Amino acid sequence: MRSGWTVPLIAVLWASPLAAGPVKRPAVDLQAMREAMGVQGDSETQYPSAASYAHFLRARLSHHDGDHRLALDELRLALASDDANPYLMTQLAEEYARMAELERAEAQLKKVLERFPEYAPAQLMMGRVLYEAKKTTRARAHLSRAIRLKPNDPDAYLVLTQLWLDQGKVDEAVKVVEELGAAVPGEPIGFRRLGLALAERGDLPRAEKLLARAVDRDPGDFDAWVALGRVYEVSGRKQKAMEAYGRALERDPEAKEVLLAAGRLALRMDNAVEARAYFDQLLSLSRDPEQVVKVSFSYLAARQLQLAVEVLDTARRNTDEPRLHFYAGLVHERLRAWPRAAEAFEAVPREVGELYFEARLHRAMCLSAAGHPRAALEAFRKLNDERPALSGLDAGWARAQERAGQPKEAEALLLRAFAKSSEPDVLEALTGFYERQGRVGEAVTLFSNALAKSPGDDALLFALAAALERKGDWQRAVEKMRLVLDANPGNAAAMNFIGYTLADRGGDLEEAERLVKKALDSRPDSAAFLDSMGWVHFRKGEYEKAVDLLERAVEESPDEATLLEHLGEALARSGKKAKAAQAYARALELLKANPDSAERKGQRADLERKLKLLTSEAAGR
Numbered sequence: 001m002r003s004g005w006t007v008p009l010i011a012v013l014w015a016s017p018l019a020a021g022p023v024k025r026p027a028v029d030l031q032a033m034r035e036a037m038g039v040q041g042d043s044e045t046q047y048p049s050a051a052s053y054a055h056f057l058r059a060r061l062s063h064h065d066g067d068h069r070l071a072l073d074e075l076r077l078a079l080a081s082d083d084a085n086p087y088l089m090t091q092l093a094e095e096y097a098r099m100a101e102l103e104r105a106e107a108q109l110k111k112v113l114e115r116f117p118e119y120a121p122a123q124l125m126m127g128r129v130l131y132e133a134k135k136t137t138r139a140r141a142h143l144s145r146a147i148r149l150k151p152n153d154p155d156a157y158l159v160l161t162q163l164w165l166d167q168g169k170v171d172e173a174v175k176v177v178e179e180l181g182a183a184v185p186g187e188p189i190g191f192r193r194l195g196l197a198l199a200e201r202g203d204l205p206r207a208e209k210l211l212a213r214a215v216d217r218d219p220g221d222f223d224a225w226v227a228l229g230r231v232y233e234v235s236g237r238k239q240k241a242m243e244a245y246g247r248a249l250e251r252d253p254e255a256k257e258v259l260l261a262a263g264r265l266a267l268r269m270d271n272a273v274e275a276r277a278y279f280d281q282l283l284s285l286s287r288d289p290e291q292v293v294k295v296s297f298s299y300l301a302a303r304q305l306q307l308a309v310e311v312l313d314t315a316r317r318n319t320d321e322p323r324l325h326f327y328a329g330l331v332h333e334r335l336r337a338w339p340r341a342a343e344a345f346e347a348v349p350r351e352v353g354e355l356y357f358e359a360r361l362h363r364a365m366c367l368s369a370a371g372h373p374r375a376a377l378e379a380f381r382k383l384n385d386e387r388p389a390l391s392g393l394d395a396g397w398a399r400a401q402e403r404a405g406q407p408k409e410a411e412a413l414l415l416r417a418f419a420k421s422s423e424p425d426v427l428e429a430l431t432g433f434y435e436r437q438g439r440v441g442e443a444v445t446l447f448s449n450a451l452a453k454s455p456g457d458d459a460l461l462f463a464l465a466a467a468l469e470r471k472g473d474w475q476r477a478v479e480k481m482r483l484v485l486d487a488n489p490g491n492a493a494a495m496n497f498i499g500y501t502l503a504d505r506g507g508d509l510e511e512a513e514r515l516v517k518k519a520l521d522s523r524p525d526s527a528a529f530l531d532s533m534g535w536v537h538f539r540k541g542e543y544e545k546a547v548d549l550l551e552r553a554v555e556e557s558p559d560e561a562t563l564l565e566h567l568g569e570a571l572a573r574s575g576k577k578a579k580a581a582q583a584y585a586r587a588l589e590l591l592k593a594n595p596d597s598a599e600r601k602g603q604r605a606d607l608e609r610k611l612k613l614l615t616s617e618a619a620g621r
Contacts, residue, residue, distance in 0.1 A: 052082040068098045086116040102133045120149035151183045188217035199227045222251040267302035289324040301555040322352045334559045336593040338370035357387045365396045373404035395429035427463035443467040474505045492519040500532040503539045527557035546570040561587040562599045584611040
């Protein structure tokens, strides 16, 4: 304890009846005790009574239990017999602050500082209270005074650093942690905390410098090494990132997120052996199906298909977890391995409830994609009998009918579903159906008429914008999507739509970058948003930045032909022709396996032409 509380407790024990007796004890060196226990020799604190100390102990117990009202009552009782104790008075202010009674806390601290202006804990607490009350000028003054009174205590430095950071004055915040570093040589906490905060805010250059100083002082700082690894990875320094992750894992070999990050990075560095070591360690720590899927998808992103399948098959053999069958089905579905996907979905038992019906829906869609129309349609009919309101059922069933040569039935089914509600999957299915039938104008008319009756329907407005863009009327598409954004300024999908369309169609690239960045801030791992930002940089001629972003997009979604095509474009422009050809070839494989995944008419022919051109250039060198 601080400020005289330990010494008074010792004094009480020495004076207790249990200690009485004829044996003469050695004299007590009070000054030595104060020094040993961190008590200032010039403290004005009086020794409390036993009752006062008992109330103080009850107050601390209540404080740790979260009962701050009871803690207040006990502190008042303690102060009744020890009203000159600055520690107790300051603790009383802290309890007021914890109950958000900032004015009473401030008033209490004024009383303390009037009597004990050199009491550093009260100066620090006053700085905290004023900071919480947004009285930043006065808060800075008290925090600075606390630092002068107790220059070796990091607390006041850290609060002052946060105050400057909240005001956007990063340089001032850096100065404070520099002062802490000078006052307490070897102390990493200031560099560490500010570095982590700046990394979180995206200020990577300054974050890197501070985190580097933190690990210099404390080479075992796990969080700082992880943050440094992410900074290095984002800035393209893969080897340094791997080294940083390795240092973090030395500290905690079972850190799952770091093992996953290191494995993914090893794959990006074309080191499948090292990646497998990290992933095997991760999977040995947990049988969580989500971890299995993350590892599998990481292999997919690096086109290590056999390893992805191996992870899934091994996990399914070792557990009866129904979700694992479902996730395996999703992975095989993404691989366009329709029969194996259907088999995995079929293994999901009825006992798991709604997941069973979701698996049956996916199985029916896989049967349709695999070229088994009768089995697929029968599966959809059975599912409709049991779960007619299942989300995605009408859209999937209509697509199966269209593949089976029943376009009229498919259109009728979608129109009936649309008449009931404007669900996004139905709207998207209608747009895709009319586009494949060469009648996308009918989708525009359909959605426009529906909007006339329901002008506030954002889903309809979004669908209309998408249909207009597919029709080629991109200016009107952007205009309609701006209305979606006006109604919901935080709609990340709308921001991304506008930003990508502007970049792709030759619009304002600065606005495109601003909108897509805002979308990415809300969903930094979105493959679609990463692709859009990569495409913005491509259009601006910043090909290296484009490659980095597009590689991340493909890592998140490895089976999207358009993402691979964009990556191929950026790689070709940055002079990496061989890698560009690989990206184009992979995109072609995906389109051949699933022609439905083409984003535009003639996409496959365009890719064949680009690949042929690259191959011809390579042969001519």
